[in-house]
Amino acid sequence: MSDMNTANYKNAQILCVGTELLLGDIVNTNAAFLSAQLAELGISVYKHICVGDNPERLSRALRDALSETDLIITSGGLGPTYDDLTKETIAAALGLELELHSPSLDRIKSYFERTGRVMTPNNVKQTMIPHGATVFPNNNGTAPAMAAFGGENNSKTVIMLPGPPNELIPLFHEQVKPFLMSHTDAVIDSVNIHFFGIGESALEEQIKDLMINATNPSIAPYCKSGEVRIRVTAKAETHVKAKEMCDACVETIKQSSVGKFIYGIDTKTLENTLVLALRESGKTFACAESCTGGLIAKRITDISGCSDVFLGGCVTYANSVKQNILGVRAETLASFGAVSEQTALEMAEGVRKQTGADIGVSTTGIAGPSGGTPEKPVGTVFVAISAKDYHKCIKLTLSSMKSREYIREVSASNAMHLALSYLNG
Template identity: 40%
Template sequence: MARENGIRAEIVAVGSELLGADRLDTDSLYLTGELNRRGIAVRRKHVVGDRRADLAETLREALGRADLLIVTGGLGPTEDDLTREAAAEALGVGLERSAALVERLRAYFARRGAAMPERNTKQADVLAGAESLANGWGTAPGQWLERDGRALVLLPGPPRELRPLFAEQVAPRLESWLRRRLGREPEPIVMVRLGIADMGESAVDEIAAPIYSAFDGIETTILAARPGEIELHLRAPASEEPRLHALRERLQAALGLAVYTSQGLALEAVVGEQLRRAGQTLAVAESCTGGLLGARLTAAAGASCFFQGGVISYSNDAKQALLGVAPETLARHGAVSGAAAGEMAQGARRALATDWALAITGIAGPGGGSEAKPVGTVFIGLAGGAKVEVVERRLVGERERIRQWSTTIALDRLRRALAGAAAA
């Protein structure tokens, strides 16, 4: 835990909708990232509904423990928006209505051609002693209050308001407060994200743990990021940056080609960059994934310079008509077979006139499995140059996991082939 500077933060998310079965507090992930980058650890998080007594009690308890308390949500204009009132109660201070803020709110509505509803005036109530934080993206201003060396921050819940408000208004105050708290310039935290494809979490840990455990003071986290992908996060204070990179290099050497990025890039972005650099193009042929691989390749803008498109060959007719898979192949080996995967890849490459093509066919389940080909059996075909390479995998998990995992294996086959071609 060397990355911590001893400052203890807590986050309270306010809103009854966050206590239901449908919605999680995602603001705290963003805030935690921003705090961690500044060496501040989040020690507890809380979710509390729109009951004033619950909210005031939660805030009172957290204020008794935390050096820094960030509260999100409950700053709207409705009766249910009680964060201001509860914070005043918890702190034992009053709320003061700011005439300047009332004017700002009126102007906000006027710009939209509307009169300000009367109820919005309560958004101009500021905790005694607090600074108001102008919100250019909505009606709810934030608040910043320091007392006895501790800081309380109130922020609106919607991410499109919270994030820019944090960056513009909170970050500079936070850094100044941190400087004063620590009595020195706070040391920034540096982070490295290694992405590892097609290796299990325990296999990665078995190789990585003996290495990283020798690097005291560098915090290492293993995350099962997506099916078939593992992330290793390395974090250290900036003064440890040379050692951080020494650790990164040792991990990369030990994990070899399984590491697809040391810069936190997505696997599809790495493959896209390889293709761009080689000036080559790609097509896909998808059966059980139904378009998921194409969707993943086009999730980020800019894919058009290497991705031509593909065929979703869900039915056997489509495999024959659009990809030219031979009826005998389907009859003899089945649509889920190495032979079919190979012909699908060749067919997509031919139909879209590309340098490379990836094909996926498999049994994503829950039905359709057999003893010879149980649910999770997946064949990946890769066509390029004069070669067609096919791999078979037995994946474990639910349908969506098997589908996602298949796209990762497919992308990783191409990545390894492109890396080999570049090295040759």
């Protein structure tokens, strides 16, 4: 039982089971997820191994792994069918008998009742667990996860998780993480700081000394389509202490030269932050998109319940549509072109008035790879905002070496950030 287990995990291996991985039908996102989670817990990952639904090779890989580290986390092979053999193979390798686990059987029965499906006898196989294992009930599927113990002084632990990420991820967060934390010396806390308007290398350059010297809390940057996120992670004896350490580090970064680029702390995404800010200020939003072609609207409407602040948008690819729907003037298009500050401003104002929103934003530019000119190369994008008492346009000159996808993502983000900055005064 877990309370008999006095292990103190320092390092681990991740062993994924599934022929579909070896055929390249699916990408092994579980290994990356588990690795990142273990790194945060201060547990080093030595190796990933991935084998097919083949008991012999699984058995061999497991023995090798157990000879190197005390903790192995597996994913996959816990299903009800004859080729799901992870649990049986691991139990055999650890010298443990399988026993019926009644709470799991009850759980599986009620799961089938709830979903209106018929339980088949092979589902009973899923409720057999190795002697002495700690069971982690699965709220999103039929296969319970578990930790089995073996080796000298029960020093070896094998945690078995189901393969589907929608089962594995909540199981890890809700049950495996607390289990592992109860078997490590320290608790871990982390805080994410979200930046906009500064690149990863410029940010690193400016707070290099801070980053290099940071071991606990550690400071790690992550970059995605023009946004940078910094994760501050602290390890301490208690959560209170770890949180204090994180907060102090966040405060230092806020006070530094990069502080002005922070748009959120522990927020989800830019669009989430915008929707919350709109809701808080009681304002509504609309967008007119040319080069982003619906991406702003798509990202906003990814958020369930955004309809209280998002009224709608127009994708005005053709000039005639910019005129007919948004009321952009023919003279503006003729004098300055569709990709211009003037057109962007008229688009933002047009969509605001047409929809009756408090804030309108717009994008017009060259997303490439074709369509660039010497005056307006690929990567030239105008992003504008219009409110009752405010309007502004910024010009982006993104590298023409960047992909169409990147240019569109960054342009959409800039439009949303413009609205967020306006709301934040």
